[in-house]
Amino acid sequence: MDNSLIKVASICRHHAQNLATLTSEEKDRAINAIALALESAKAEIIAANGIDCQNAVSAGIPKPLYNRLKLDEAKLNDAIAGVRDVANLSDPVGAIQIHRQLDDNLILKRVTCPLGVLGVIFEARPDAAIQISTLAIKSGNGVILKGGQEAIHSCQAILTAIHTGLAQTNISPEVVQLLTTREETLELLKLDRYVDLIIPRGSNSFVRFVQNNTHIPVLGHAEGICHLYVDKAADVAKAVEIAIDAKTQYPAACNAIETLLVHTDIAAEFLPVIAKALQQRFVELRGDERTCKIIDVGFANDTDWETEYSDLVLSIKVVDSLTDAIAHINYYGSGHTDAIATEDPTTANIFLSQVNSAGVYHNCSTRFADGFRYGFGAEVGISTQKLPPRGPVGLEGLVTYKYQLVGNGQIAATYTGVDAKAFNHQDLD
Amino acid sequence: MDNSLIKVASICRHHAQNLATLTSEEKDRAINAIALALESAKAEIIAANGIDCQNAVSAGIPKPLYNRLKLDEAKLNDAIAGVRDVANLSDPVGAIQIHRQLDDNLILKRVTCPLGVLGVIFEARPDAAIQISTLAIKSGNGVILKGGQEAIHSCQAILTAIHTGLAQTNISPEVVQLLTTREETLELLKLDRYVDLIIPRGSNSFVRFVQNNTHIPVLGHAEGICHLYVDKAADVAKAVEIAIDAKTQYPAACNAIETLLVHTDIAAEFLPVIAKALQQRFVELRGDERTCKIIDVGFANDTDWETEYSDLVLSIKVVDSLTDAIAHINYYGSGHTDAIATEDPTTANIFLSQVNSAGVYHNCSTRFADGFRYGFGAEVGISTQKLPPRGPVGLEGLVTYKYQLVGNGQIAATYTGVDAKAFNHQDLD
Numbered sequence: 001m002d003n004s005l006i007k008v009a010s011i012c013r014h015h016a017q018n019l020a021t022l023t024s025e026e027k028d029r030a031i032n033a034i035a036l037a038l039e040s041a042k043a044e045i046i047a048a049n050g051i052d053c054q055n056a057v058s059a060g061i062p063k064p065l066y067n068r069l070k071l072d073e074a075k076l077n078d079a080i081a082g083v084r085d086v087a088n089l090s091d092p093v094g095a096i097q098i099h100r101q102l103d104d105n106l107i108l109k110r111v112t113c114p115l116g117v118l119g120v121i122f123e124a125r126p127d128a129a130i131q132i133s134t135l136a137i138k139s140g141n142g143v144i145l146k147g148g149q150e151a152i153h154s155c156q157a158i159l160t161a162i163h164t165g166l167a168q169t170n171i172s173p174e175v176v177q178l179l180t181t182r183e184e185t186l187e188l189l190k191l192d193r194y195v196d197l198i199i200p201r202g203s204n205s206f207v208r209f210v211q212n213n214t215h216i217p218v219l220g221h222a223e224g225i226c227h228l229y230v231d232k233a234a235d236v237a238k239a240v241e242i243a244i245d246a247k248t249q250y251p252a253a254c255n256a257i258e259t260l261l262v263h264t265d266i267a268a269e270f271l272p273v274i275a276k277a278l279q280q281r282f283v284e285l286r287g288d289e290r291t292c293k294i295i296d297v298g299f300a301n302d303t304d305w306e307t308e309y310s311d312l313v314l315s316i317k318v319v320d321s322l323t324d325a326i327a328h329i330n331y332y333g334s335g336h337t338d339a340i341a342t343e344d345p346t347t348a349n350i351f352l353s354q355v356n357s358a359g360v361y362h363n364c365s366t367r368f369a370d371g372f373r374y375g376f377g378a379e380v381g382i383s384t385q386k387l388p389p390r391g392p393v394g395l396e397g398l399v400t401y402k403y404q405l406v407g408n409g410q411i412a413a414t415y416t417g418v419d420a421k422a423f424n425h426q427d428l429d
Numbered sequence: 430m431d432n433s434l435i436k437v438a439s440i441c442r443h444h445a446q447n448l449a450t451l452t453s454e455e456k457d458r459a460i461n462a463i464a465l466a467l468e469s470a471k472a473e474i475i476a477a478n479g480i481d482c483q484n485a486v487s488a489g490i491p492k493p494l495y496n497r498l499k500l501d502e503a504k505l506n507d508a509i510a511g512v513r514d515v516a517n518l519s520d521p522v523g524a525i526q527i528h529r530q531l532d533d534n535l536i537l538k539r540v541t542c543p544l545g546v547l548g549v550i551f552e553a554r555p556d557a558a559i560q561i562s563t564l565a566i567k568s569g570n571g572v573i574l575k576g577g578q579e580a581i582h583s584c585q586a587i588l589t590a591i592h593t594g595l596a597q598t599n600i601s602p603e604v605v606q607l608l609t610t611r612e613e614t615l616e617l618l619k620l621d622r623y624v625d626l627i628i629p630r631g632s633n634s635f636v637r638f639v640q641n642n643t644h645i646p647v648l649g650h651a652e653g654i655c656h657l658y659v660d661k662a663a664d665v666a667k668a669v670e671i672a673i674d675a676k677t678q679y680p681a682a683c684n685a686i687e688t689l690l691v692h693t694d695i696a697a698e699f700l701p702v703i704a705k706a707l708q709q710r711f712v713e714l715r716g717d718e719r720t721c722k723i724i725d726v727g728f729a730n731d732t733d734w735e736t737e738y739s740d741l742v743l744s745i746k747v748v749d750s751l752t753d754a755i756a757h758i759n760y761y762g763s764g765h766t767d768a769i770a771t772e773d774p775t776t777a778n779i780f781l782s783q784v785n786s787a788g789v790y791h792n793c794s795t796r797f798a799d800g801f802r803y804g805f806g807a808e809v810g811i812s813t814q815k816l817p818p819r820g821p822v823g824l825e826g827l828v829t830y831k832y833q834l835v836g837n838g839q840i841a842a843t844y845t846g847v848d849a850k851a852f853n854h855q856d857l858d
Contacts, residue, residue, distance in 0.1 A: 017759075021782045100804055106793060108803060115815055116785060196815045217816050238838035245840035330446075352833050353450045356545060364535060364836030373844070374537060374832070375529055375854035386544055386625045387646050388817065391832045403803070403820045404781050407793030409667035411674035415802070425804035 005187045008177050009144060009194035013117050015172040016142030020114050022171070024091035030169040031087040031134055037165030038080050038130065041157065045076060048157035049126060056150050061124075069124040069151055079127040086134045089377045092395040093140045098403075101426045103415075106407045112399045114140030115196040119188050121146045121210065122201040126154035132199070133162055133176045135378060139398035142175040144195065146185050156180070189214035197398070199381055204308065219397055221384035223308045223334040224254030226366045229325040229351065231342035232265035238363060239341035240274050245365040246339070248281045252310045254382060255337050255359075255369040259305060260316045261325045264290070267318045271295045283312045290318035305332040322347055326354045333357060335384040337369040337391075358384060358391035434616045437606050438573060438623035442546050444601040445571025449543050451600070453520035459598040460516040460563055466594030467509050467559065470586065474505060477586035478555060485579050498553040498580055508556040515563045518806045521824040522569045527832075530855045532844075535836045541828045543569030544625040548617050550575045550639065551630040555583035561628070562591055562605045564807060568827035571604040573624065575614050585609070618643035626827070628810055633737065648826055650813035652737045652763040653683030655795045658754040658780065660771035661694035667792060668770035669703055674794040675768070677710045681739045683811060684766050684788075684798040688734060688744045690754045693719070696747045700724045712741045719747035734761040751776055755783045762786060764813040766798040766820075787813060787820035 019027070038045070049071040056069055098110035118141050122128040129145050136143035147155040155178055163173035179188065189198065189210065198218045200210040208222040228246055230239045246257040262270055267290070275285060275295040286300035297316070304315040305328070319325045329338050337359030340351040348362045359369045369392060371379025376394030383390045389397040414421050448456070467474070478500040485498055527539035547570050551557040558574050565572035576584040584607055592602035608617065618627065618639065627647045629639040637651040657675055659668045675686040691699055696719070704714055704724040715729035726745070733744040734757070748754045758767050766788035769780040777791045788798045798821060800808025805823030812819045818826040843850050 017755075017783050021779065102797070102802065102804065106797075113782070217814075235838070241838055241840055245842050249840070249842050249845070326446075348835075350450065352835075353542070354446050357831065359832045359834065362833070362835045364834055364839040365841050367841030368531070368535075368834055368839070369832075373531065373841075373852065375531065375852065385646075386829055388829055390829065400815055400817055400819065402781075402786065403788045403798075404791070405788065405793055405797055406777075406781075406791045409664070409670055410793040410797070411670055411678070412794050412796035412802075413674050413678050416678070423802065423804065 005179070005184055006191070006194065008179070009117065009191050011174050012142040012144055012177045013194050015174040016114070016117055016140075019137070019140040019142065019171060019175060020093070022140070026170060027091070027137055027140070028087040030137055030166060030171045031083060033168050034134060034137075034162050034165035035080050035083040035087075037161045038076075038083065038158070041161035041164070042073065042076055045154065045157040045161065046071065046073060048153040051153045052126075052151055059150070061150060065124050065150070069126070069154075071126050071154055075127060079130045082131055083134045086138050086378060089138065089395060091138070092399045097401060099428045101424060101428055102405075103410065103421070103424050106405070106410045107428070109404045110401050111404055112401050115398060115400050117142040117144060117195050118197050118199060118398065119144050119146070119191070119195040119216065120199045120201070121185055121188065123148040123203070123206070124151050125201070126151040126158060128201055129155050129158050129178075130162075135380060135395060135398060137171065137175065139395050141398055142177070144177045144179060144188060146179040146188060149182055152180055186213070189216065192216055201381075219383055219389070219393060220381045221254065221334065221336060223384070224256070224336040224382075225259070225306065225308050225332065225334040226255055226257045226336050227259045227261055227329050227333060227338045228257050228366065229261040229329070229338070229340045230263060230266060230270055231322065231340055231344065231347055232263040233344035233347060234263075234266060234270070234341040235343050236266070236270055236273060239270065240277055242339065242341055242363070242365050243274055244277055244281065246367055247278065247283055247314050248312065249365070249367055251312050253367065254308075255366050256310070257366055258307065258309055258315065259332070260314055261319050261328060262291070262316065263325070264318050264320055267291070267294055271316070278314060281312070283314055285314055285316060287316040288318060291316045308334070322350060326351065330356050335386070336382070337361065337366045339364065339366050356386075358382075434608070434613055435620070435623065437608070438546065438620050440603050441571040441573055441606045442623050444603040445543070445546055445569075448566070448569040448571065448600060448604060449522070451569070455599060456520070456566055456569070457516040459566055459595060459600045460512060462597050463563060463566075463591050463594035464509050464512040464516075466590045467505075467512065467587070470590035470593070471502065471505055474583065474586040474590065475500065475502060477582040480582045481555075481580055488579070490579060494553050494579070498555065498583075500555050500583055504556060508559045511560055512563045515567050515807060518567065518824060520567070521828045526830060528857045530853060530857055531834075532839065532850070532853050535834070535839045536857070538833045539830050540833055541830050544827060544829050546571040546573060546624050547626050547628060547827065548573050548575070548620070548624040548645065549628045549630070550614055550617065552577045552632070552635070553580050554630070555580045555587060557630055558584050558587050558607075559591075564809060564824060564827060566600065566604065568824050570827055571606070573606045573608060573617060575608040575617060578611055581609055615642070618645065621645055630810075648810045648812055648818070648822060650683065650763065650765060650811055652813070653685070653765040654688070654735065654737050654761065654763040655684055655686045655765050656688045656690055656758050656762060656767045657686050657795065658690040658758070658767070658769045659692060659695060659699055660751065660769055660773065660776055661692040662773035662776060663692075663695060663699070663770040664772050665695070665699055665702060668699065669706055671768065671770055671792070671794050672703055673706055673710065675796055676707060676712055676743050677741065678794070678796055680741050682796065684795050685739070686743065686795055687736065687738055688746065688761070690746050690748050690757060691720070692754070693747050693749050696720070696723055700745070707743060710741070712743055714743055714745060716745040717747060720745045737763070751779060755780065759785050764815070765811070766790065766795040768793065768795050785815075787811075
């Protein structure tokens with residue numbers, strides 16, 4: 001274990017402890033101080049990013065990565081505006097979820113509180129460092145950032161500005177730490193004792209690697225294999241609109257659909273219409289045997305059902321029943337977001353109950369699966385695990401809760417045995 | 430991978446899916462049918478338990494294990510009464526946590542729903558099979574039980590009764606499955622695809638083994654290293670009462686204290702009083718150097734601070750400040766339950782904010798950390814992890830949530846780009 005990294009993590013943890021006791025106003029003041037400091041440092045940050053971009057070009061970085069790395073003034077302004085937006089969100093810490101009298105003067109509260117320290121590992125995008133540091137402070141957590149090697153100068157310039165901002169507040173700059181070497185990523189994943197949550201931001205394979213190499217809880221998802229099931233009672237016009245949007249509006253998004261399931265009773269009517277519409281939009285279609293009998297498309301094999309294309313490709317399967325559609329989704333899906341198009345409310349309700357995904361939609365596009373669209377004001381990630389938090393996760397995902405019990409000398413013996421006093425459970429406002 | 434076990438798990442999962450759509454009344458009817466069937470099968474269950482007990486005695490089973498294994502009529506009656514209590518609890522499924530209009534006729538709900546299938550591994554206690562099966566059905570989950578080998582006849586007789594009860598309802602008996610061989614425990618831990626939550630019930634080392642050998646989320650805790658910090662502003666009489674209760678009322682419990690931290694300013698006054706009181710109750714005391722200068726007790730070494738004695742042993746340390754007490758607890762504690770005795774509200778609040786445990790108590794015994802005492806009506810386990818659910822976990826820990834979005838053909842493109850329609854986020858009742 002890397003001792004210098006343990007030192008960084010324990011300093012972060014130590015100073016983060018103080019964050020847990022601050023008021024919302026103190027945290028928001030610090031966030032606004034960060035926004036100001038970033039504004040003052042714009043020239044330095046853009047210059048530092050210029051060095052990263054030059055190095056990246058020399059190293060032959062792929063175009064999409066370059067676009068994510070590049071931080072021009074407009075993108076930086078957006079990120080700074082995002083910082084101020086976070087200050088305006090409501091504080092996720094201190095919410096009272098349970099307030100209950102167990103007996104006279106023995107009061108239980110379940111109160112939301114910070115997790116402690118977040119470990120955030122991201123690829124090229126330097127603006128992610130700005131966003132996640134702000135969300136961490138808002139939620140009362142320390143944060144250890146590990147940015148991509150290609151964004152190192154940008155991240156360092158951003159950290160300098162964040163630290164300058166924090167230095168003017170009663171929050172220690174040490175609550176935001178930056179790691180700079182590749183080896184530290186693996187070490188970070190081992191710090192169970194110092195880091196409470198890992199947030200990986202990157203490719204599916206990167207997220208899966210993180211999930212498989214740590215005992216720290218991971219907030220994120222590897223795959224987004226989303227489905228649209230077109231029921232026999234679907235309104236064809238609506239179903240076509242939804243399918244086009246869910247596949248083509250942003251095919252690289254995790255909430256875009258990869259597979260279309262079509263009830264056999266509507267297949268002959270629906271498939272030719274949707275095929276024409278999607279092919280006009282340059283979508284490659286791959287169908288199962290029954291699909292290929294109705295429309296002239298390539299053949300889908302078993303691998304297709306478990307593939308996130310993240311591209312203009314769509315697999316299509318004809319199913320005999322709602323039950324078969326649900327079984328396919330629960331077997332091949334990734335638990336992200338799955339939709340049904342139907343005008344039959346009973347069918348819709350069975351689908352919404354029995355599909356085991358974080359998002360289950362009726363007559364609308366899977367592309368709505370997003371923290372901002374849900375009205376959370378921020379999105380920390382999208383989780384496809386079974387346990388909460390799942391689906392799009394807002395600031396709520398960066399806090400936990402604790403039980404506070406306040407008494408006046410009460411002991412358990414009083415409530416035990418033959419002369420046991422009874423509890424007087426009563427919820428308070 | 431054991432194919433027969435995969436078959437068991439997928440049958441369980443398949444039938445459990447139907448549970449997710451049942452009403453509270455249907456589930457409660459099934460739970461009451463189980464209670465009746467268990468009553469009718471009392472003689473068979475007690476006879477089967479007799480065989481297990483005989484075998485256990487022949488095998489030289491330790492007395493405490495034998496006591497847990499033994500199921501007499503009184504214990505069985507209690508377990509059956511417990512089944513009926515579960516029917517009377519409120520349904521954890523179907524609670525609406527978020528109900529929000531995103532736009533006209535585009536309605537988001539976050540609704541609690543079953544996890545799917547629980548894997549429950551327990552040692553000798555056959556009554557655990559009764560309790561957990563009932564909790565699983567109440568929460569809409571299938572359950573795969575793996576009881577201790579020594580309880581095999583008892584568990585089989587109980588399962589037969591549960592299946593007989595369920596056969597008279599619209600819930601398939603297949604939702605409750607029993608594994609009988611030791612090898613199946615390890616196999617069960619590998620079934621990520623079929624099992625959503627593992628609940629281990631047994632020794633600390635058993636729970637730790639389970640945690641280290643599965644990628645399935647585990648509900649439980651290995652250690653309970655709880656502390657009482659006696660602040661300089663403590664009321665000595667209260668602190669003594671609390672310390673006695675927290676150490677001696679049930680020393681084997683996970684919420685009993687293992688370490689007493691005493692502020693240096695009160696040590697000379699407090700330590701002789703508490704030492705006398707605890708020694709009268711046969712508690713072995715082990716102190717750090719400063720403690721040993723005040724009272725005549727054995728010496729505590731570094732191992733003591735990280736040991737759950739589960740017995741009449743208590744380690745004692747003198748600390749210089751609240752800060753040192755908090756640092757000790759956050760470093761050596763297990764995140765279970767930690768208490769402060771003080772009459773100073775500011776000191777108490779800092780303790781409650783900065784101690785990172787699931788339970789943080791002020792002026793009361795740590796022994797209150799319990800689902801029934803908290804008024805949950807049931808306790809599935811106590812979790813010491815950072816993320817929810819933590820602390821004593823009731824039925825709430827057996828459900829998750831999903832986002833249901835219901836529209837009328839809405840697509841994301843409408844809300845994107847230059848002519849983007851604005852969302853109209855509005856919380857509904």
